Amino acid sequence: MNMFTRNDKSFDTNAGSPTPARDKTETPVSPIAETKRTQAPSTPPTTYEVAAPQTRVISVISKALKITGQLESTEDIQVDGEVDGDVRGVGVKIGSNAKVKGTVYGDTVELAGTIDGKIEAKKVVLTSTAHMSGDVIHQDIKIESGAYIDGHCRPEYGKATNKNAHAAAKPAATASSAPVKTGSVAEFGQRA
Amino acid sequence: MPALSQLALAQVPLGSNGTENSASHLGKALTVKGRLETTGIVHIDGNVHGQITADRLIIGAGGYVEGDIVANDVRIGGRFTGRIYARHVTLDGSADITGRIFHHTVTVAKGARIDGRMPWRPLNFFERLEHLREAQ
Numbered sequence: 001m002n003m004f005t006r007n008d009k010s011f012d013t014n015a016g017s018p019t020p021a022r023d024k025t026e027t028p029v030s031p032i033a034e035t036k037r038t039q040a041p042s043t044p045p046t047t048y049e050v051a052a053p054q055t056r057v058i059s060v061i062s063k064a065l066k067i068t069g070q071l072e073s074t075e076d077i078q079v080d081g082e083v084d085g086d087v088r089g090v091g092v093k094i095g096s097n098a099k100v101k102g103t104v105y106g107d108t109v110e111l112a113g114t115i116d117g118k119i120e121a122k123k124v125v126l127t128s129t130a131h132m133s134g135d136v137i138h139q140d141i142k143i144e145s146g147a148y149i150d151g152h153c154r155p156e157y158g159k160a161t162n163k164n165a166h167a168a169a170k171p172a173a174t175a176s177s178a179p180v181k182t183g184s185v186a187e188f189g190q191r192a
Numbered sequence: 193m194p195a196l197s198q199l200a201l202a203q204v205p206l207g208s209n210g211t212e213n214s215a216s217h218l219g220k221a222l223t224v225k226g227r228l229e230t231t232g233i234v235h236i237d238g239n240v241h242g243q244i245t246a247d248r249l250i251i252g253a254g255g256y257v258e259g260d261i262v263a264n265d266v267r268i269g270g271r272f273t274g275r276i277y278a279r280h281v282t283l284d285g286s287a288d289i290t291g292r293i294f295h296h297t298v299t300v301a302k303g304a305r306i307d308g309r310m311p312w313r314p315l316n317f318f319e320r321l322e323h324l325r326e327a328q
Contacts, residue, residue, distance in 0.1 A: 058217075058219060059217055059218050059219035059221075059222045059238070060215070060216055060217045061216050061218075062214055062215055062216040062230070062232060063214065063232075064214045064216075064230045064231045064232040065216045065228060065229070065230040065232065065234065066227075066228070066229045066230065067224060067226055067227065067228050067229075068226045068227040068229075069224060069225045069226010069227055069242055070223075070224065070225045070226060071222065071223070071224050072222070072223045072224075072225075073219065073221045073222040073223065073238070074221040075219050075220075075221040075222070077222065081216070081230070084226075085226055
C-alpha cells in the first residue's frame with residue numbers, strides 16, 4: 001500500500017511540473033508578442049510582416065544531420081542536411097548543400113539544393129543552384145537561370161496540397177480585394 | 193531551479209560551435225518518424241519516433257522522443273521513452289523518462305521523473321557503441 005501511495009504522490013508532483021516547464025519555454029516568446037501588440041495599432045501592415053517570422057519557430061536540419069524517415073511540421077522547415085524520406089511543412093527551404101530523397105510538400109517550397117523525388121506545393125521557387133530530379137506539382141512556379149530540372153512541371157489547382165489549397169485559396173481570393181495583404185497566398189489569389 | 197535549466201537550454205544553441213552549421217533544431221510543431229544521425233548538436237522541441245545518434249542531444253521541455261539515443265552528451269527537459277546510451281546525462285526538473293539510461297556520469301535535477309534503471313558503464317563501453325550503432 002505504501003508503494004501505491006508513494007507512486008500517487010510522485011505522479012501528483014509530476015503533473016505539476018510540466019506546466020511550469022511550458023511556462024519557461026513560453027516566457028521568451030511573450031515579450032515579442034507584447035511588442036507586437038503595442039506596435040500593431042500604429043502601423044499594422046509593416047509590423048505584421050516583420051513580427052511574423054520572429055514568432056515562428058523554424059526547424060533547422062543542419063548540414064551534419066541525416067534523417068531517414070518522415071518529417072512533418074505545421075511550421076517552416078529549413079533543410080541543410082540530408083533527408084531520406086518525405087518532408088511536409090508550410091514553408092520549406094532546401095539549402096544549397098541539402099539532399100532530399102522523397103516528396104516535399106508545402107505551401108511554399110524553395111529549392112537551392114538537390115531533390116530526388118517530387119515537389120508538391122502552391123508556390124515553388126527553384127534557385128540557380130537547384131537540382132531537381134522528378135516532377136514539380138505547383139500552382140505558381142519560379143525557375144531561376146541555372147536550375148536543373150529533370151521531370152515534369154505540372155500545375156494543379158485542386159490537387160496539390162488538397163485541403164490546404166482549397167481552404168487557403170478561397171479566403172485568399174476574398175482577401176485579395178483587401179489592399180493590405182502581402183505574401184504568396186494573396187498574390188496567388190489575385191492571379192487566380 | 194527553473195532558472196538554471198532555462199539558462200542551460202538557452203545557452204546551448206549559441207555555445208554549440210560558434211558556427212550554427214552543426215546545430216539542428218527541431219521545432220515544437222515538427223514530428224519526425226525515422227532515424228536521425230548527426231555529428232553535431234540536435235535540439236528537439238518537437239516529437240521524434242526513432243533512433244537518434246548525435247554528439248550532443250537536448251530535448252527541450254516540450255519535446256518528446258521515443259526510441260534509442262546514442263550520444264556523448266544528453267540533456268533532457270522533456271519526455272523520453274526508450275534507452276539512452278551517453279557518457280554524460282543531465283536530467284532537468286521537467287524531465288519525464290521511461291526506460292534505461294546507460295551513463296558514465298549523470299545529473300538529475302529535483303522534480304525529474306524516472307521510471308526505469310540507470311546503469312553505470314565505464315567509458316570504454318561507449319566507445320564500443322560507435323560500432324553498435326552502425327550495425328543497427
